[in-house]
Amino acid sequence: MKKILIARPLPKEVTEALKGCEVTVREETAPLSGEEMRAALRDYDGVMPTLGDAFSAEVFADVPEPRCKILANFGVGYNHIDAAAARAAGVEVTNTPGAVTDATADVAMTLMLMSVRRAAEGERLVRSGAWAGWHPTQMLGLHLTGKRVGIVGMGRIGQAIARRCHYGFEMQVSYFNRSEKDLDFPATRVESLTVLAEAVDVLVIAVPGGGETRHLIDEAVLGAMQPHAHLINIARGDVVQEAALIEALQAGRIGGAGLDVYEFEPKVPQALRDLDNVVLLPHLGTAAHEVRVDMGLMAVANLQAFIDGEAPPNRV
Structure with a gap:
């Protein structure tokens, strides 16, 4: 046997x-x-x-x-x-x-909304007991509906994220992928990752892990992003050059980030944990x-x- x-x-x-x-x-x-x-x-x-x-x-x-x-x-x-x-x-x-497709796409959307609307930061404020009450300019974030999303990797999970963005939030979808995809929703393929990063309000990483994609999101890509833009990673931690991301977040060169995975998981650098402009989840992608x-x-x-x-x- x-x-x-x-x-x-x-x-x-x-x-x-x-x-x-x-x-x-x-x-x-x-x-x-x-x-x-x-x-x-x-x-x-x-x-x-x-x-x-x-x-x-x-x-x-x-x-x-x-x-x-x-x-x-x-x-x-x-x-x-x-x-x-x-x-x-x-x-x-x-x-x-x-x-894993739909569950992982759902967590990508969770991170997008938490990051752009500063939800984790707001939750920490309420728990601290320091919240003084509502006022018109309190914790102003980015309105997701109608914005442009860039998907890096248009496989099953990337497509599921893009559908949610297009149909649920009326977002314009652009993507970076090795080949053109025959999709059932409108999307534009961009052949340069830095050009994609320059153009979008939210950049979502959905590529497989491995040697070919290690540090795909590096200092150059992060440097191309707009100051208000957010980076979301539900792929593998080492796809993002973590040290470069920390530097970009500390300097306020990007609007924020939402991470479910980490380069040296389960180690999460203290520098990341100290930042308010990043949402950190414990690899919840398929946790249902x-x-x-x-x-x-x-x-x-x-x-x-x-x-x-x-x-x-x-x-x-």
């Missing part, structure tokens, strides 16, 4: 769904250690890892003939797994596309019970196909 390791506690709907195998659920919430990852490759036939479980080339090099034949990632992003090294070791990698169950069941479907000798539906 095949042995399967689930690397984090998950809803019972997920952990009890696998059939015809022996399932071990690791009860710790922290990422797998290097030794745990090596043991997982040696001792299990399949593993369901997730964010932070850094199955690097070095890990695979230490287990040249792994018993494990599939890493069924819990999540759509898999930049924590060296997919090329996995393939070279005979280990298949799968993910959970689609299950139904969504986590859907993600888990999609990962289970990939594992179950492997157990049953069939092709997993979501190979990367």
Whole structure:
């Protein structure tokens, strides 16, 4: 009977769904250690890892003939797994596309509204007991309706964000993407990221993580943004050059930012935490019970196909 390791506690709907195998659920919430990852490759036939479980080339090099034949990632992003090294070791990698789209887009909109309307700052004011009451010029923010949004990465999640912006807030949509997209809403593709940054009121990051997109949003892009514009990141933390963002926020060169992810997550620099013009969420992108169950069941479907000798539906 095949042995399967689930690397984090998950809803019972997920952990009890696998059939015809022996399932071990690791009860710790922290990422797998290097030794745990090596043991997982040696001792299990399949593993369901997730964010932070850094199955690097070095890990695979230490287990040249792994018993494990599939890493069924819990999540759509898999930049924590060296997919090329996995393939070279005979280990298949799968993910959970689609299950996270709407939940992540909803959090992008949450961050947009919180950032432009200074909601987190206002909530802190009320909690402090220092609020003196309403007046006409109190905490004036940016009106989102009718503004121009720039989407960096027009995949499933980028399109879901753009639809919400267009249909919900009558925003003009521009985007930066490797190729032109056939979209069911009006949008303009811009071929230069800095030109896009110059033109929009809100810049939303929705690209996959990985080497190709690391520090895509750097000092030049941030420097191109308008002084009132806001940056929103629901992608991966290292897509944004965090030090350059902190500098831009401290200097007031951009209007604000809304972040759900961080370059050195879970470490969030004190300099970011000290700023009022940034909204900081603890990676809530898919944090809804139904969504986590859907993600888990999609990962289970990939594992179950492997157990049953069939092709997993979501190979990367």
